[in-house]
Amino acid sequence: MTDPVAPGREKLVETKQRWAQEGRLLTGVAADPATRLPPGQRLVTDFPVLDLGVQPDIARAKWHLRVDGLVANQLILDWSAFEDIATAEFTNDIHCVTAWSRYDNRWRGVGVQALLDLAQPAAEASHVVLHSYDGYTTNLGLDAFARAKNLVATHWNGAPLERVHGGPARLVVPHLYFWKSAKWLSRIEFVAEDRPGFWEVRGYHNNADPWAEERYD
Numbered sequence: 001m002t003d004p005v006a007p008g009r010e011k012l013v014e015t016k017q018r019w020a021q022e023g024r025l026l027t028g029v030a031a032d033p034a035t036r037l038p039p040g041q042r043l044v045t046d047f048p049v050l051d052l053g054v055q056p057d058i059a060r061a062k063w064h065l066r067v068d069g070l071v072a073n074q075l076i077l078d079w080s081a082f083e084d085i086a087t088a089e090f091t092n093d094i095h096c097v098t099a100w101s102r103y104d105n106r107w108r109g110v111g112v113q114a115l116l117d118l119a120q121p122a123a124e125a126s127h128v129v130l131h132s133y134d135g136y137t138t139n140l141g142l143d144a145f146a147r148a149k150n151l152v153a154t155h156w157n158g159a160p161l162e163r164v165h166g167g168p169a170r171l172v173v174p175h176l177y178f179w180k181s182a183k184w185l186s187r188i189e190f191v192a193e194d195r196p197g198f199w200e201v202r203g204y205h206n207n208a209d210p211w212a213e214e215r216y217d
């Protein structure tokens with residue numbers, strides 16, 4: 001298995017783990033989801049890059065997305081098959097647990113609903129594990145994954161998704177903190193039990209709702 005932590009980035013992981021233990025950035029105040037800026041967040045206009053220092057370089061000609069586990073139809077989609085169904089467009093806000101938020105991101109890609117329709121998860125499938133080309137993983141309950149405005153994005157603000165932001169394709173789950181939005185997505189695995197991912201086993205909250213300030217466990 002690929003280690004998503006690049007040499008020299010171990011300190012960054014330790015620091016973020018310490019933040020989780022200390023409850024850094026917590027205001028202790030929940031907000032109505034109708035509030036645009038969740039508690040403790042500040043608005044930015046740039047687009048920060050956050051990862052563990054491994055930014056895989058996947059040529060679109062070699063890229064595949066697998067959808068497997070507890071599904072009736074396992075999928076292996078190559079780039080041209082994926083582009084053919086990449087017709088979903090959503091504009092949403094990003095909320096990162098490190099307290100920056102960025103408004104009005106315009107994404108194009110494949111809506112999760114289209115993937116669910118093709119793959120047909122089994123009745124026992126209760127959770128999803130997202131796997132990435134850098135070895136990163138994150139987990140979602142099926143309901144959180146199946147939200148109508150989630151997508152696997154290939155384009156951001158009208159241009160092909162840049163490698164630093166997870167191109168060729170990344171998950172976008174706008175209602176949760178951005179660590180749930182796996183960059184360089186390689187595989188969507190349907191499972192019958194919850195399997196906490198990279199940050200979830202390091203003290204970050206399993207659900208990650210920014211309005212409930214679910215930053216840490």
Ligand SMILES: Nc1nc2c(c(=O)[nH]1)N[C@H]1C(S)=C(S)[C@@H](COP(=O)(O)O)O[C@H]1N2
Pocket residue numbers: 004047048049050051052053096097132133134135136164165166178179180181182183184185
């Ligand atoms: N594959 C992968 N996806 C990832 C990460 C990562 O390290 N590897 N970091 C997560 C975190 S912590 C954040 S905040 C967002 C950052 O996305 P951005 O770099 O496009 O802002 O990606 C998430 N997805």
Ligand SMILES: [Mo]
Pocket residue numbers: 050096097098178179
């Ligand atoms: Mo993050």
